[in-house]
Every structure is written in structure tokens, then in C-alpha cells.
Amino acid sequence: RRVHGDSHPVPFLTLFFDHPILSFSHHTTNSGMKLPLLFAAFAVLAPLSTNSHGTFQLGPGGQTSSSSGKTCAGSTYTEAIDSATKTRKVSTNGCPNHYSMCTGKPKVTGCGAVGKAGTINEAKEMNKAYTLMSEPVFATNPTNITCTMGAVAFSLNGVALYAQSVDPKCTSINFSATNGASGSEWEAFDHCSGHADGQVGEYHYHMPPSCLLAQMVQDGKNATFGGHSPQIGWSLDGFPIYGPNGPNGVWMRRCGVKGADKTYCQDTCGGYEGELPSVDKFKYRYYTAGAVSDLKTLPSTPHPTNDDVPTVMACYKGCTYSDYQSKKCTSKGSGVATGYAAKATTGATKWFTTTRDSEQTASSSSSSSSCFSSSFSFAISESCCCCCCSVPCCPSASSCSCCSSWPLAFFSAAFFSAAFF
Numbered sequence: 001r002r003v004h005g006d007s008h009p010v011p012f013l014t015l016f017f018d019h020p021i022l023s024f025s026h027h028t029t030n031s032g033m034k035l036p037l038l039f040a041a042f043a044v045l046a047p048l049s050t051n052s053h054g055t056f057q058l059g060p061g062g063q064t065s066s067s068s069g070k071t072c073a074g075s076t077y078t079e080a081i082d083s084a085t086k087t088r089k090v091s092t093n094g095c096p097n098h099y100s101m102c103t104g105k106p107k108v109t110g111c112g113a114v115g116k117a118g119t120i121n122e123a124k125e126m127n128k129a130y131t132l133m134s135e136p137v138f139a140t141n142p143t144n145i146t147c148t149m150g151a152v153a154f155s156l157n158g159v160a161l162y163a164q165s166v167d168p169k170c171t172s173i174n175f176s177a178t179n180g181a182s183g184s185e186w187e188a189f190d191h192c193s194g195h196a197d198g199q200v201g202e203y204h205y206h207m208p209p210s211c212l213l214a215q216m217v218q219d220g221k222n223a224t225f226g227g228h229s230p231q232i233g234w235s236l237d238g239f240p241i242y243g244p245n246g247p248n249g250v251w252m253r254r255c256g257v258k259g260a261d262k263t264y265c266q267d268t269c270g271g272y273e274g275e276l277p278s279v280d281k282f283k284y285r286y287y288t289a290g291a292v293s294d295l296k297t298l299p300s301t302p303h304p305t306n307d308d309v310p311t312v313m314a315c316y317k318g319c320t321y322s323d324y325q326s327k328k329c330t331s332k333g334s335g336v337a338t339g340y341a342a343k344a345t346t347g348a349t350k351w352f353t354t355t356r357d358s359e360q361t362a363s364s365s366s367s368s369s370s371c372f373s374s375s376f377s378f379a380i381s382e383s384c385c386c387c388c389c390s391v392p393c394c395p396s397a398s399s400c401s402c403c404s405s406w407p408l409a410f411f412s413a414a415f416f417s418a419a420f421f
């Protein structure tokens with residue numbers, strides 16, 4: 001099934017609950033057919049999309065996902081190194097820490113037309129777990145992932161990174177295509193360079209994550225254009241992923257493409273092999289390719305060109321943990337430099353504010369499932385705040401259990417304003 005976005009295997013329960021015949025929530029005169037069809041559908045679809053734990057996997061091995069169906073309400077990210085197994089283990093809810101209102105999908109209720117903001121936050125909690133090799137190795141034979149659907153990597157705010165294909169037919173993203181033409185999916189990318197798929201609501205990037213890059217530069221994680229880009233994520237083979245700038249700030253493009261640097265350019269997998277002591281202790285790293293957005297224009301503008309594709313990665317230079325364990329992938333040598341010591345990376349979960357945040361705050365105030373933050377926390381919109389239960393806090397919030405009085409709301413708004421700005 002394809003619903004105005006990336007097409008992926010659909011979890012059985014998702015299909016069950018919104019199918020007009022299979023769903024018990026739809027009362028039709030054809031009720032006698034529901035049970036047989038339900039069991040038939042389960043027999044066919046369950047083995048394809050779920051495992052015994054009720055989770056589903058999109059993309060290569062080493063990851064598990066389960067969709068809660070809840071609208072994203074803030075990013076979570078934890079990372080740990082298991083020295084016994086030499087693995088890097090990451091848990092995240094897959095939610096962005098920035099704007100994620102639906103745009104560029106006019107046929108989806110609540111979503112805006114191309115270039116227009118919608119009224120719904122399309123990102124859904126994913127509850128993802130990744131296991132990577134903490135000491136990556138070079139694969140004897142790199143694994144092509146250009147046609148892979150689902151996460152092939154992930155960013156440090158927990159958002160998935162997808163490859164260049166936008167459907168099971170291996171249709172590549174086409175930055176020249178418009179008005180719904182084949183490959184024109186980029187028209188649905190928000191100004192932070194992401195969007196959610198049409199099946200389970202997994203928010204993801206297909207290109208350099210503009211808001212995440214801007215946040216990391218703002219937080220002092222190296223200058224994006226004045227030098228080497230900061231690390232923005234991890235590939236499932238254990239190698240790091242950076243923004244679009246390489247050593248000395250050169251624009252990383254595929255070797256041989258017009259504008260590519262003769263020394264520092266991307267190989268066929270989308271990375272650069274060689275030791276860069278001032279950058280990291282790896283012998284290989286990937287780069288997301290293409291221009292980053294201005295953080296305000298819909299769809300994401302500026303954006304990469306077709307010369308930048310693949311904008312994330314085209315193949316795994318190393319072995320994923322699951323393939324290495326099963327011996328499906330064999331090593332031809334270590335991917336780390338002398339002196340390397342695996343360390344857990346801190347996630348980027350603090351909310352990143354852009355000029356369009358008021359659109360998402362307005363939506364949060366009108367929908368209990370769309371508030372930016374979770375638990376006892378707030379999202380700031382100018383002089384007001386939004387409670388975790390999505391009732392506006394100013395000037396009074398007596399009906400909101402998490403902020404029962406104006407002084408508390410005022411104090412909380414002041415506190416979080418200081419934290420955010």
C-alpha cells in the first residue's frame with residue numbers, strides 16, 4: 001500500500017485497523033466475511049511484516065521498530081557501548097527534535113499543499129533499537145543499498161536516514177521532478193529536510209538534515225561551512241556520518257562529478273576512505289551530500305540537485321552487526337585507526353527552534369496528541385507555553401493538571417525560555 005509518501009511493508013495491525021472490511025470499527029453489512037478475511041490477511045501479511053514480538057523491521061538487519069501510533073512529542077536518544085560484544089547500542093523513539101508539520105501532500109487530510117504548511121504533525125513515535133559494531137570493519141564486498149526501503153542509518157536526534165529510493169520499484173528521488181511526477185517526493189520535505197512515510201508515520205531524512213546541522217553548529221560542534229561538518233549520525237555498519245562538508249570545508253561530492261574536489265570526494269558508497277586525525281579515529285566515514293535549507297522555506301530550499309544523489313549513502317562499506325554475526329558479511333580489515341576507543345555519543349534531543357515553530361505550537365494547542373514535549377515539560381511559543389496536556393498555559397491553566405496555576409506556568413515558561421534560548 002502507498003499513501004502519499006515512501007512506500008514500505010505495512011505492519012499487519014496498521015492494515016487491520018484502517019481497512020474498511022477487516023476493521024471491526026467499520027460496521028458493514030458484509031460482517032460475515034470479516035473473520036475469514038481477517039485470518040487470510042494475517043496468514044499472508046504477518047510473516048512479511050512482523051515478528052513474534054509484534055515489532056516490524058524496515059531496512060537492513062541490526063534494528064527493530066514498533067510503532068505506538070502516537071504523535072511525536074519530543075526526541076529521545078540513548079547510546080551505550082557494550083565492551084563484551086563490541087557493539088554500540090542505541091534506543092530512540094525516532095522522533096525529530098524540531099518542526100515536523102505535514103506539507104506537500106494535498107491528498108492527505110490535514111496536510112498542506114506543496115509549499116504550504118498543514119495542520120497535522122505527521123511524525124509518529126517509533127520506539128527503535130539499533131545494534132552496530134562499535135569497532136567497524138571493512139566488508140570484503142560492500143552491500144548495495146540504493147533500493148533499500150526504510151532506515152539504512154540514523155541521526156543523533158534519533159531520526160532515521162533513508163536511502164535514495166522512494167518506492168519498492170527503486171525509483172530514485174528526483175530533485176528536478178515536480179507536481180507529483182515520479183521521484184518528486186522532495187516536494188513533501190519540510191524546511192528541516194524531513195517528512196514521514198505514508199504507512200507508519202516514521203519521520204526520516206533523505207538528505208542533509210538542515211535543522212540538526214544548524215543546531216550542532218549552534219552548539220559548537222564545528223562550523224558547517226567554515227570547516228568540516230559535525231557528525232550527524234551513524235550508519236548501520238558502524239561508521240560515522242557527517243554533513244556535506246569535508247576537510248578544509250570542501251563540498252563533498254561524488255568523485256568525478258562537476259565541482260568535486262580532486263582529493264576529498266565521495267566514493268561510490270558515499271563516503272571517504274582515509275584517516276583524518278583532526279576529525280575522528282575511523283578509517284572511513286560517510287557524508288550527506290547537497291545543499292542545506294534556509295530553515296524557513298517549504299519545501300526544503302535550497303536543496304540538493306540530482307548530481308548530489310545519492311544524498312545519504314549508496315552502499316555499506318562495512319559490515320552490519322547482524323550480517324557479520326551470521327557470516328553473511330566478511331571482514332577485509334579494521335575500520336578504526338590506532339588509538340581508537342569506542343565511546344558513546346550524546347544525542348541531540350534539545351528542541352531546535354525555527355521561524356515556523358508557531359505553526360506547530362498552534363496545532364499542539366488544539367490537539368492533545370500533538371504537544372511538542374512530553375511528561376512535565378513545555379514548548380515555547382512567543383510569550384506563552386503549551387502544557388504537556390496541550391491546554392494553553394496563559395494567562396490561566398487551572399484546567400491543566402501539569403500546570404495548575406499561573407505562577408507555575410510563568411515560572412516554567414521563563415525557565416524553559418532560558419533553556420531554549
